[in-house]
Amino acid sequence: MNVRVPVPGKREQTKVANREAIIAAARKVFAELGFGATTVRDIIRATDLASGTFYNYFKSKEEVFEALQDESALRIRPRLRAERVRARNIEEFIAGTFETFFDYVAQDRADFHVARKNTDILRVRMASQQVIAGFEELREDIKVAVDSGLLPRLDPDFLTAAMVGVAFEIGEMMLARDPVDPKAAAEFATSLFLNGLRPRP
Amino acid sequence: MNVRVPVPGKREQTKVANREAIIAAARKVFAELGFGATTVRDIIRATDLASGTFYNYFKSKEEVFEALQDESALRIRPRLRAERVRARNIEEFIAGTFETFFDYVAQDRADFHVARKNTDILRVRMASQQVIAGFEELREDIKVAVDSGLLPRLDPDFLTAAMVGVAFEIGEMMLARDPVDPKAAAEFATSLFLNGLRPRP
DNA sequence: AAAAAAGTTGACGCAGTGTCACGAATCGCT
DNA sequence: AGCGATTCGTGACACTGCGTCAACTTTTTT
Incomplete structure (x- = not known):
C-alpha cells in the first residue's frame, strides 16, 4: 500500500x-x-x-563561529533560565545561576575555552543571536527580581554586567586548574554576591 | 666651551x-x-x-596593538598599585581600586573601547607584557592583603578573577551610557564587593 | 522524459602579507 | 673632513587566502 x-x-x-x-x-x-x-x-x-x-x-569563518556559539548558548540558556525563574529567594537566584553556569563550563570545556581564547569576545557576543538573547534574558530576570523584592534595589545593568564578568572570568580561571572544580567556583561567586568580602557574623 | x-x-x-x-x-x-x-x-x-x-x-598589526595596550597599561598600573599598597583597610583596598580604574576608563575611553571591542581580549592579555604584569601585581597584592588580614581568607585567584571580570564588564557597561559616570560604577562595584547583595543593617 | 530549479564546483581576479636586494643615510675611525 | 662600514628605509615581488561566478551535475517538477 x-x-x-x-x-x-x-x-x-x-x-x-x-x-x-x-x-x-x-x-x-x-x-x-x-x-x-x-x-x-x-x-x-x-x-x-x-x-x-x-x-x-x-559568509565567513566568523559566521561559522557564531553558529558554534549559538549551539553552545542554546544548550545552556534554557537551564539558566529555568533556574532563575524557579528561584524563590535571593540565595536560590544567585547560587542556582552560578552552579548551573560553572557545571556547564566544566562540561563544555572545549567550546568555552575556544570561545574565550580564540576570538573577540564582544564582537561575538554582539553577533550571536542566542548569546545576546541570553544576556538580555538575564537582565530581564534581574529586573523582575528587583521589582518583586527578591533582589535589592540595584541598577540591573550593573548587576548583570557584574554577574557576567564574574562568571566568565572565574570560569576561565577554573578551567586553568587541575582538577576543574565547578563547585568551588560556584561557592566562591555565590558567597561573594551574597555576602561581599565582609561575611556577616 | x-x-x-x-x-x-x-x-x-x-x-x-x-x-x-x-x-x-x-x-x-x-x-x-x-x-x-x-x-x-x-x-x-x-x-x-x-x-x-x-x-x-x-611583526604584525597584532604587535602594534600590544604596544598600544602596553602604553595604556603603563598609564594605569602605577596608579592602581599605589592605591592598593596605601590601603590600610578593606574599604580602601576595594574602593580605591575601583575608583581609580573607572576614572581611568572614563578618561582613556577610546583606548579601552577599542581594546574591548576590536580584539580578542585574552590573546591580548596574554601577549601584552604590561597587562600581564598588571594582573599579576593585583594577584600578588591580594595575596599579601589576605595574609596580612586586610582581606578575608579567600582564594586569591578567584578574587582576582572576580575583580577583573567586574571591572572590565562594568567598565564596558558604563561607557555605553550617557553620561559616563565612573563614580556610580565604582560605588556599585565597591558596595558589591564589600557587602554583597544583602547589605548589612 | 524533458525542462526547470537548485546546488556544487574549482578556476579566477583581487587584496593583503612579509621578504629581500638595493641604495641612501649615518656612524666611527683616522 | 673624508672614507669604509653599518644600519635602515624602500618598494617590487612572490605567495596566500578570499569571495565570485559561469559551467556543470543532481534533484525536482511537469
Missing part, C-alpha cells in the same frame, strides 16, 4: 548534512589551530566539499 | 620617531576602522613611511 510519507527531499537532506559537516569541521579546526590561524579553506578541506560551497552556507 | 652633551645620534632619533609615528597612526586607524578591518598597509599609509619599514618595527 503505497503510503506517501512526507520524507524530506534529498536536497533538504544534503543541505542539512553539509551545514553540519562544515560546523563539525570548523569546531575541530578551531580547536586545533585557534580561530585566528584557521582559514575558510582549512575548514572546507576538513570536509569533502569544494571551496565555493562554504559560501553557500556561511 | 664645547661641552659634549650625550645627544642621541640621528639614527636613534628617527628610530624613536618612526616607532611613535607608527603607533600614533595605528591608534588613529584602529579607532576609525576597527582592529579587524585595518591592514598593515592602512597603518603605514597614515604615515610617510614605506610599507617595508613597518616590519622593521613590528
Whole structure:
C-alpha cells in the first residue's frame, strides 16, 4: 500500500548534512589551530566539499563561529533560565545561576575555552543571536527580581554586567586548574554576591 | 666651551620617531576602522613611511596593538598599585581600586573601547607584557592583603578573577551610557564587593 | 522524459602579507 | 673632513587566502 510519507527531499537532506559537516569541521579546526590561524579553506578541506560551497552556507569563518556559539548558548540558556525563574529567594537566584553556569563550563570545556581564547569576545557576543538573547534574558530576570523584592534595589545593568564578568572570568580561571572544580567556583561567586568580602557574623 | 652633551645620534632619533609615528597612526586607524578591518598597509599609509619599514618595527598589526595596550597599561598600573599598597583597610583596598580604574576608563575611553571591542581580549592579555604584569601585581597584592588580614581568607585567584571580570564588564557597561559616570560604577562595584547583595543593617 | 530549479564546483581576479636586494643615510675611525 | 662600514628605509615581488561566478551535475517538477 503505497503510503506517501512526507520524507524530506534529498536536497533538504544534503543541505542539512553539509551545514553540519562544515560546523563539525570548523569546531575541530578551531580547536586545533585557534580561530585566528584557521582559514575558510582549512575548514572546507576538513570536509569533502569544494571551496565555493562554504559560501553557500556561511559568509565567513566568523559566521561559522557564531553558529558554534549559538549551539553552545542554546544548550545552556534554557537551564539558566529555568533556574532563575524557579528561584524563590535571593540565595536560590544567585547560587542556582552560578552552579548551573560553572557545571556547564566544566562540561563544555572545549567550546568555552575556544570561545574565550580564540576570538573577540564582544564582537561575538554582539553577533550571536542566542548569546545576546541570553544576556538580555538575564537582565530581564534581574529586573523582575528587583521589582518583586527578591533582589535589592540595584541598577540591573550593573548587576548583570557584574554577574557576567564574574562568571566568565572565574570560569576561565577554573578551567586553568587541575582538577576543574565547578563547585568551588560556584561557592566562591555565590558567597561573594551574597555576602561581599565582609561575611556577616 | 664645547661641552659634549650625550645627544642621541640621528639614527636613534628617527628610530624613536618612526616607532611613535607608527603607533600614533595605528591608534588613529584602529579607532576609525576597527582592529579587524585595518591592514598593515592602512597603518603605514597614515604615515610617510614605506610599507617595508613597518616590519622593521613590528611583526604584525597584532604587535602594534600590544604596544598600544602596553602604553595604556603603563598609564594605569602605577596608579592602581599605589592605591592598593596605601590601603590600610578593606574599604580602601576595594574602593580605591575601583575608583581609580573607572576614572581611568572614563578618561582613556577610546583606548579601552577599542581594546574591548576590536580584539580578542585574552590573546591580548596574554601577549601584552604590561597587562600581564598588571594582573599579576593585583594577584600578588591580594595575596599579601589576605595574609596580612586586610582581606578575608579567600582564594586569591578567584578574587582576582572576580575583580577583573567586574571591572572590565562594568567598565564596558558604563561607557555605553550617557553620561559616563565612573563614580556610580565604582560605588556599585565597591558596595558589591564589600557587602554583597544583602547589605548589612 | 524533458525542462526547470537548485546546488556544487574549482578556476579566477583581487587584496593583503612579509621578504629581500638595493641604495641612501649615518656612524666611527683616522 | 673624508672614507669604509653599518644600519635602515624602500618598494617590487612572490605567495596566500578570499569571495565570485559561469559551467556543470543532481534533484525536482511537469
